[in-house]
Amino acid sequence: MRLKRTAPIALMAVAALSISACAESERDDSGGGDSGSSDLKDTFTFGAAGAPDVFDPLYATDGETFRITRQIHQGLLGITPGTADIQPELAESWEPSEDGLSWTFSLREGVTFSDGEPFDAEAVCYNMDRMYNQEGAGQQAAEYWTYFFGSFSDDPEGSLYDSCEATDESTAVINITRNTSSFPTILSLDSFSMQSPAALEAGDANNVQAQGEGFTYPEYSTNPVGVGPYVLESYDQANQTITLTANESYYGDAPATQNIVFRVIPDESTRRQELQAGSIDGYDLPNPVDWQGLEDDGNTVEIRDAFNILYMGLNPERNEALQDLRVRQAIAHALNREQLVQTQLPEGAQVASQFIPEAVSGYNPDLEPYPYDPDRAQELLAEAGQEDLTLTFAFPTEVSRPYMPDPQRIHDAFVQDLEAVGITVEVVSKPWNGGYLDDVSANGAYDAWLLGWTGDYNAADNFLGTFFSNLNQNDFHTSVMPWGETLSQDLQAADAIVDEGEREAAYQEINAQLRDEYLPGIPISHSPPALVVSGDVEGLTPSPLTAETFDTVTVSQ
Incomplete structure (x- = not known):
């Protein structure tokens, strides 16, 4: 039986004022694989249970959307693969002031957004202020900001966020209004990813409008610009297909597979049939009663720890x-x-x-x-x-x-x-x-x-x-x-x-x-949830937060 269980979740490595600094990134420098190798496919196709709502992670609220934006965007902090612990991402280290209300982030140098714009301290502060200064429908849409930071600039007394200062190109200081065990950990959440200030401005990113029980989003929401290993190539709404392609300017190891395609297949039994037919390479949340049958068919069921x-x-x-x-x-x-x-x-x-x-x-x-x-x-x-x-x-x-x-x-x-x-x-x-x-x-x-x-x-x-x-x-x-x-x-x-x-x-x-x-x-x-991939898939690390990244995944021919 090939059911795989992830390693036990470690306790949080960094919390509130008990940490003065964080270790250097443990990013694997051994190379991300050869997506051009003759024995590997150039595309990993994943069966998604639902369509994305918006590609600007600030306004996203559901797992199916975050599964996609997570491949495009990154934040100051990330999550160590296979755990629920934070690790360096765009910030290499961070340190609190004595009173715990000012946090200094030392940023990774030489990073650019996928549009060629530099990622630096000014970009960090632009992003933080952009989120804080939401107005009208934007405040309603930015639910994760409300959950974790409280209020916006029009109600500063209720806000955890106070201000941001770029002391030099690679140093950003974020000031908060009170001590909380959740900061800076919340900066690892997808909603608070760093995005290109130039693209946000050009795409009128904050122009969210209420429409019925939902929202309409500006041009930027279909043209997101992050620093992650992939960029959005297309969203074919008629065929419910989202295609990502490798970010040629990515600062880290090149993605192991050139393209990721998400096919929206709402019905779980249909996703299983598509996996059996070979038209997708994996999907999330297979019914537990099917786990053994999926394994018997030569697939791999990856069991996450219950979180x-x-x-x-x-x-x-x-x-x-x-x-x-x-x-x-x-x-x-x-x-x-x-x-x-x-x-x-x-x-x-x-x-x-x-x-x-x-x-x-x-x-x-x-x-x-x-x-x-x-x-x-x-x-x-x-x-x-x-x-x-x-x-x-x-x-x-x-x-x-x-x-x-x-x-x-x-x-x-x-x-x-x-x-x-x-x-x-x-x-x-x-x-x-x-x-x-x-x-x-x-x-x-x-x-x-x-x-x-x-x-x-x-x-x-x-x-x-x-x-x-x-x-x-x-x-x-x-x-x-x-x-x-x-x-x-x-x-x-x-x-x-x-x-x-x-x-x-x-x-x-x-x-x-x-x-x-x-x-x-x-x-x-x-309950420990699972995801399933075909036997041709390697390199996937299941996350107890259901927050997998796909840049290490390969698919054999």
């Missing part, structure tokens, strides 16, 4: 019965999560005891999941006077996520569990990109729902802070709970702790409170 969480969210604002801890505990006891993991999730999946995976600093090893105990669930419902509880319980359609390979099957299993303890379930479903996410996040339309999260980087704040830190804008509606404000404040305080050991202890205590005192939702599982 995610599936949970059942609860809305105590919509359904006041959920404000009673006993009711939330009853739901936790009613769900047979162990059976779900064993029957529906891939080998290596685990029942979750908390809202972060084990690899993240702050994970509390002393916590156990609520045991499956339908008798106790019924007792708790009776104690709370909720023997006739009704829940509107939703799941998404037209989607497969790393933590949730088959949403309907998972939902069906939980419906049976809930009904077995006397809870009446009103089933609701909606397409993932057809209103489901809006109903969960913006509209609070359901009492309970299935959702999850794959970490962007290795920090507890990226999980817990994303879920609960903003008291008035979180999916769990903690603002109506007596402990909601305390939880929000504790998370913000933990994130600001400089000492790594103290910060870890603070998050461990918060995780214990989330399980025993708060229980705003039910952690379900951590």
Whole structure:
């Protein structure tokens, strides 16, 4: 059996003020392969589950778009292949000031954007200020900036970013407004990649307009200019095909394969058929039940480490019965999560005891999941006077996520569990990109729902802070709970702790409170997602963040 599992995720190598500088890049200088070799193809074709929304990573929000922009753009920091740890990318090293509010980045020299413009400190500051100075619809579209930097220049008090200074051509100083464990790590996110200032100006890059529930983007969004190993050659929307070609001015090793083609194939079973027919060389998130069959056909299934969480969210604002801890505990006891993991999730999946995976600093090893105990669930419902509880319980359609390979099957299993303890379930479903996410996040339309999260980087704040830190804008509606404000404040305080050991202890205590005192939702599982490539493919390093780069990939003839 050739199922490959990635190496265990290492703990984050750089965090907040505990690091004074970062080591030199470990980029492999041995050469990227000979894409002209007679025994290798010049194109790697990947089956994408969805079409890209925009090629300017600042406005991107989905994994299918980032899979493409990641090949074109790079940031100051990168991710060490096969891990969730940061490494040097366009910045060779970085160092904080004594108070931790100014970070000096020493930049890689001799780098140019694919349009020939120089990458230097002025370009760094242009990019940072460009993101900070978004206006109107641009602010709405730049969701990752809002998540991680807070507000924009028209609301500086709410912003993590303060300013940027180019002290010389190869030195940029980024000033921030508060200490956080997430900086500078967030600069490794695709959204904050460096782009050519000249191209941004020429393409009127900030001219984003609202249109219905979405946006229209300016010319630049179809002509992105980065420093990565590939450039965008074409996007054939009629045939749903995106073609990238090697960046001839790339500063690093030349890509091992000249071209990358992304074919948009929304249906997973169709992607498998295309792989079997040889018309694509790989695709993401094969159904776990197909893994062995794919291997038997001569393909390689690459299993990533689990760096995610599936949970059942609860809305105590919509359904006041959920404000009673006993009711939330009853739901936790009613769900047979162990059976779900064993029957529906891939080998290596685990029942979750908390809202972060084990690899993240702050994970509390002393916590156990609520045991499956339908008798106790019924007792708790009776104690709370909720023997006739009704829940509107939703799941998404037209989607497969790393933590949730088959949403309907998972939902069906939980419906049976809930009904077995006397809870009446009103089933609701909606397409993932057809209103489901809006109903969960913006509209609070359901009492309970299935959702999850794959970490962007290795920090507890990226999980817990994303879920609960903003008291008035979180999916769990903690603002109506007596402990909601305390939880929000504790998370913000933990994130600001400089000492790594103290910060870890603070998050461990918060995780214990989330399980025993708060229980705003039910952690379900951590699941190792996979991707599959043909037996002719070599050089692919799977990422626990599902953040693979393809410049090292080769395909045999």
